[in-house]
Amino acid sequence: MNMTLYQPFLDYAISTLQQRLDLALYPIPEGFERKEGIMGKGKRQEAVLTTSHGFKSPKLRQIRAAHVQGGNSLQVLNFVIFPEPNYDLPFFGADLVTLPGGHLIALDMQPLFRDDPTYQEKYTKPVLPIFEKYQQDLEWGGDFPEEAQQFFSPAFLWTRPQKDEVVETTVFSAFKEYLAAYLDLVESASPVTDKSRLDEILKAQKRYLGYRAEKDPARGMFTRLYGSEWTEEYIHGFLFDLERKLAIAN
Numbered sequence: 001m002n003m004t005l006y007q008p009f010l011d012y013a014i015s016t017l018q019q020r021l022d023l024a025l026y027p028i029p030e031g032f033e034r035k036e037g038i039m040g041k042g043k044r045q046e047a048v049l050t051t052s053h054g055f056k057s058p059k060l061r062q063i064r065a066a067h068v069q070g071g072n073s074l075q076v077l078n079f080v081i082f083p084e085p086n087y088d089l090p091f092f093g094a095d096l097v098t099l100p101g102g103h104l105i106a107l108d109m110q111p112l113f114r115d116d117p118t119y120q121e122k123y124t125k126p127v128l129p130i131f132e133k134y135q136q137d138l139e140w141g142g143d144f145p146e147e148a149q150q151f152f153s154p155a156f157l158w159t160r161p162q163k164d165e166v167v168e169t170t171v172f173s174a175f176k177e178y179l180a181a182y183l184d185l186v187e188s189a190s191p192v193t194d195k196s197r198l199d200e201i202l203k204a205q206k207r208y209l210g211y212r213a214e215k216d217p218a219r220g221m222f223t224r225l226y227g228s229e230w231t232e233e234y235i236h237g238f239l240f241d242l243e244r245k246l247a248i249a250n
């Protein structure tokens with residue numbers, strides 16, 4: 001297995017963000033920039049390093065990545081972009097996971113208002129051609145949690161490739177095209193001023209972040225690696241920190 005499978009994805013994302021956005025650093029709570037741990041026993045013992053990366057820009061509240069490098073047994077890049085709550089932009093969500101059994105790839109522009117045709121026209125339709133292109137080469141990933149389906153768009157690229165080579169080529173190209181398309185949407189987005197619409201947006205953002213923080217599929221992994229106290233603080237204090245930030249602001 002390629003030991004740094006997702007480093008090129010992270011490097012590409014950061015350089016693209018620097019080129020296309022007025023980027024600033026997003027504060028990472030102390031003790032969460034880098035975390036080392038051990039997984040497995042005896043000969044199968046592996047060091048697992050988790051690094052965090054955080055940025056922001058005028059329309060994007062938090063652009064953050066968690067990169068887990070655990071050699072042969074585990075490689076993860078979770079990269080999510082959270083818009084400022086006065087924009088109705090979707091979330092950019094990339095969950096790229098490699099376990100001994102194979103790869104799990106989830107890539108989407110996760111809608112605030114999934115069943116709203118006007119919203120789909122604005123934020124899903126532009127991505128569908130890219131989705132259709134890559135879906136031809138990437139087999140559907142099969143079932144995933146029913147309750148999570150409300151958070152995914154019709155352009156959700158979900159697949160479980162077996163070969164590293166597919167991740168290094170097709171998935172990487174899809175990641176680049178989804179990110180470019182997302183930044184196009186950001187560029188043309190204008191701030192929402194209508195009070196009731198702003199309330200709806202904030203409510204939808206809180207619902208998404210609340211779900212992800214509660215049902216984070218990585219909770220077990222991080223708890224085994226770094227303990228539950230560190231894990232809960234990482235999830236609520238950095239990975240999905242909107243509620244925490246709002247509590248501080250009020």
Ligand SMILES: C=CC1=C(C)[C@@H](CC2=N/C(=C\c3[nH]c(/C=C4\NC(=O)C(C)=C4C=C)c(C)c3CCC(=O)O)C(CCC(=O)O)=C2C)NC1=O
Nearest residue numbers: 066076078093095097106144145148151216217218221239
């Ligand atoms: C809205 C929900 C939502 C997701 C669940 C993920 C998309 C997603 N991620 C998944 C699985 C998954 N995702 C991760 C990793 C992470 N997922 C995260 O949200 C974060 C912050 C991760 C780490 C930094 C791992 C380690 C697994 C494998 C868990 C395991 O098998 O042990 C799955 C498979 C089903 C599952 O195990 O739950 C989906 C659908 N993106 C989303 O937006």
